Amino acid sequence: MEKNLAKTYNPKDFEDRIYETWEKSGAFRAERDPDKKPFTIVMPPPNITGQLHMGHALDQTLQDVLTRWKRMQGFSALWLPGTDHASIATEVKVADKIRTEEGITKEELGREEFLKRAWEWKAVYGGKITEQVRKLGNSCDWERERFTMDEGCNKAVIDTFIKLYNKGLIYRGNRLINWCPSCGTSLSDAEVEHEDKTGKYYYFRYPGADGGEGITVATSRPETMFGDVAIAVHPDDERYKDLVGKNVIIPLVGTEIPVIADSYPDPEKGTGAVKITPAHDPNDFEVGERHNLESPSCINADASMNKLAGKYEGMNRFDCRKAWVKDLEEAGYLVKVEDKIIPIGGCYRCDTVIEPMLSDQWFVKMHELAQPAIEAAKTKDLVHVPERFEKIYLHWLENIRDWCISRQLWWGHRIPAYYCQDCGEMIVSAEAPKTCTKCGSTNLKQDEDVLDTWFSSALWPFSTLGWPEQTEDLKYFFPTDVLVTGYDIIFFWVVRMVFSSLELMGEVPFKYVYVHGLVRDAEGRKMSKSLGNGVDPLEIIDQFGADALRFMLMTGITAGNDMRFKTDKLESSRNFANKLWNASRFVIMNLQDEEGNFKEIANDASGLALKDEDKWILAKVNEAVKEATANMDKFELSLAAQKAYELIWNEYCDWYIELVKGRLYGDDEEDKKVARYVLVRALKDMLKLLHPFMPFITEEIWSFLPKTNSASADAAGTDAGFLIKESWPIYDSALTFDAEVKKLELAMEAIRSIRNIRAEAEAAPSRKLRAVILSSGREMEDIKGGERYIKSLANITEIHFTTDKTQVPEEVMSAVIGNVEIYIPLDDLLDYKAEYERLQKETTRLTGEVARISGKLANEGFVSKAPAKVIEDEREKLQKYEDMLVKVTERLQLVEKKL
Secondary structure (H helix, E strand, O other): OOOOOOOOOOHHHOHHHHHHHHHHHOOOOOOOOOOOOEEEEEOOOOEOOOOOOHHHHHHHHHHHHHHHHHHHOOOEEEEEOEEEOOHHHHHHHHHHHHHHHHOOOHHHHOHHHHHHHHHHHHHHHHHHHHHHHHHOOOOOOHHHOEEOOOHHHHHHHHHHHHHHHHOOOEEEEEEEEEEEOOOOEEEOHHHEEEEEEEEEEEEEEEOEOOOOOOEEEEEOOHHHHHHOOEEEEOOOOHHHOOOOOOEEEOOOOOOEEEEEEOOOOOOOOOOOEEEEOOOOOHHHHHHHHHHOOOOOOOEOOOOEEOHHHHHHOOOEHHHHHHHHHHHHHHOOOEEEEEEEEEEEEEEOOOOOEOEEEEEEEEEEOHHHHHHHHHHHHHOOOOEEEOOOHHHHHHHHHHOOOOEEOEEOOOOOOEOOEEEEOOOOOEEEOOOOOOOOOOOOOOOEEEOOOEEOHHHHHOOHHHHOOOOOOOOHHHHHHOOEEEEEEEHHHHHHHHHHHHHHHHHHOOOOOEEEEEEEOOEEOOOOOEOOOOOOOOOOHHHHHHHHOHHHHHHHHHHHOOOOOOEEOOHHHHHHHHHHHHHHHHHHHHHHHHHEOOOOOEOOOOOOOOOOOOOHHHHHHHHHHHHHHHHHHHHHHOOOHHHHHHHHHHHHHHHHHHHHHHHHHHHHOOOOHHHHHHHHHHHHHHHHHHHHHHOOOOHHHHHHHHOOOOOOOOOOOOOOOHHHOOHHHOOOOOOOHHHOOHHHHHHHHHHHHHHHHHHHHHHHHOOOOOOOEEEEEEOOHHHHHHHHHOHHHHHHHHOEEEEEEEOOHHHOOOOEEEEEEOOEEEEEEHHHHOOHHHHHHHHHHHHHHHHHHHHHHHHHHHOHHHHHHOOHHHHHHHHHHHHHHHHHHHHHHHHHHHHHHHO
16 A cells, blocks of 8 residues: 555545455445444436446435444444336336337237246346446445345235235226337326426317207316216206206217216316216226226327227327317317316326226225335324325325236236136135136236336345345344435335335334435426436546535535536535545555654643644644534434534644644644644544545545554554444534633634735735734633744734834724724835836826726717616726726825835
8 A cells, every 4th residue: 555645535545445345345335233223315216227327326325424424333234235126117127128120019928927027137247237337436235235126025925915915905907007009008197297387278068868858067188978878067057957857868979977066066167067987087087986987098008099989080189089079079079278277197107197097906905004104104103204294104195095006917926816717706815726716727828017116126125135034134124214215206106115014014214304405406407308408427426526425415405405407516515525635645644654654643632732723723623523413313314414524624624734733743743743633633533524524535544644643653544444334423512622722713714804904904814914903801812822823824023012002003904804903004014116017007097097088978969878777887987996996096196105
């Protein structure tokens, strides 16, 4: 190993090397230690079809920060990683690959061969996402990595299905479901993304079967009229009381349908009359159930019209709409058309407009399962951070419908139901039955469908730990502690994990749900392929390093809120890393002799002759430990990161190192030991505070620090141990040093004030100055105590302390800090000859500007033709230059007296 840190900070030199060393050494391994408390996080499993995106980077960095922090606090911290089989996405990818490479469809290939290709895909691509995850520095226990379709998780899924089926909570029925015509499968309510779009409401007249006027109905989906079975009106709607019980005719179709009374129609909306099409609308379906209506479907699974649509059969549903409306208009049945905002449901994966459709599917009864999950939130067994997301969670559960869990796919957990082809008996079994339990036939066929991907993900917090087996990991690490997730999948995942765990494990799967927002682009837009505004975290890591990306994400986020991705924030994070690197390099170089061996360093703080600046930095680090720990406890991760930043950049780098340099270069060997001790002690604690956020740079710097603060510390490198395994610093009330802190910070304010005076007077930092400081009482004692700091860092040769204002020179520049007044003589600040020449040039320039603008405003041709705004601007400029000229002239006269 080199004797010192490299001259320049280059994360490419060490990030991959450090991660490999961590992983090989078992630094991420969580042991079942009876003397330690467990801390568990399960990673939301990324899809095997996926690629690391900025949402992953944020989500996983939050988890890693919490895991590293808890590990350092002495917990047996397990961050369990894994990947999701992603039924729909993977099936589409594999099918496309087969079609492109082999020119055949999955159906032509056959189920068995298709599944072989899907597993081959997983073998090739499944590990790619986890390799990308490693680039972020994630300290996952990779030895426990799981996959939603591995043997253990598959057993958990089948076991759950059978348990819920036997309990009557899973059933098969012909019900209305969300159907994606493009993906060719059903979807749960949570997988439908609703978006308000501008659309049209069409008002059609349904003539009375008795020859009367009939009734007018508004609809946004005229193409479903072929499946109408009734017109519903509210029983209290006086307009339609005489029509209830009578029939109307579907225009052009000729079918008679009844007018029924039901509470569903809102008399204030549209015409107050609603067409009922049970096979194509969830609300209509419920009305149909209440009135025992038929449910004819007029749309096929591929979203084309079926034979019920007559001459429109075979047309796409949207093409049919246009043709059908045109025909109805020509026949005189179209009353009017309105533009309206209409909520449109789209497939979460492909954005295709969802088609509500009647289908034989498997469902989970949700009402019974939802109640304990609701109660868990209300009793605070489950805590949302921030709390406002609890309302969304509860709203979803309190209005939940039965969950459609079957998918018309091949890739996934196949439903463990078998049908006798002879007698029709259905058998639900973990193993394929050899004979029918009813008729003894061997002619059995397994259900073709697979389970919703979220069915297996719902078991993730405990199936990954070995359930349904009562493993030692399950006993020790469950329930988990925190679930970190974006607010966009509360319904997809969080709710399902909670009710599944309460049903199967008897307790919540985690105590806290930490909800974060989205990473948006610099303009606040959601990142997407269509907008082309996505940012690849791997490219950012290659350019800036993982630490800079992590720190930017952590200091830019607050729980539950979105953040904007800005390159300047990345650059600021990298600059911070560079600042830390250079400061650490300076410290390490002053710890070593020419041979690279560590010089003698004091053992500990007890009995040391600590100077005020030593006590100040120790107190500042100690206070930061207290505040950062409190922030972390409250999930205020960004505040904890910011506290580490301010401590390192402002207190340590900008002040303490500057204050202590003279001592390091002095002749007092004992004082040098003290200075080296404090430099190392403060740096180590700061690296610990920063480590969860920037693990690579902190680990690299740590490896060059002495093993201990003892005089025997004579070697750096891996023998010093890993920072990842070090203890989180603990607040020590003995390190407050209030008096010294007050004294130092007053001196710092004085130094800043004097530097500001220099800047205002344009006096070079190298120019020697004298100062007069006026104060009294306690403040005088404190400011005198900082005299050597003020002289050293503000380049002051002499300070005259006084309580008498008459001793202050007449011509000075001043600053006030509370009850302390600082005066710097102008004679010290100014080079009068150079200032005289500068002011003469400025006078000439300003005189010329005043004359130029005055002449322009005196020109009648300009004033008569120019716009009023231009003339007003010119007058404002003239006033500005005249005011500047007065000030410069006054200063010039003052300087002339000094020459």
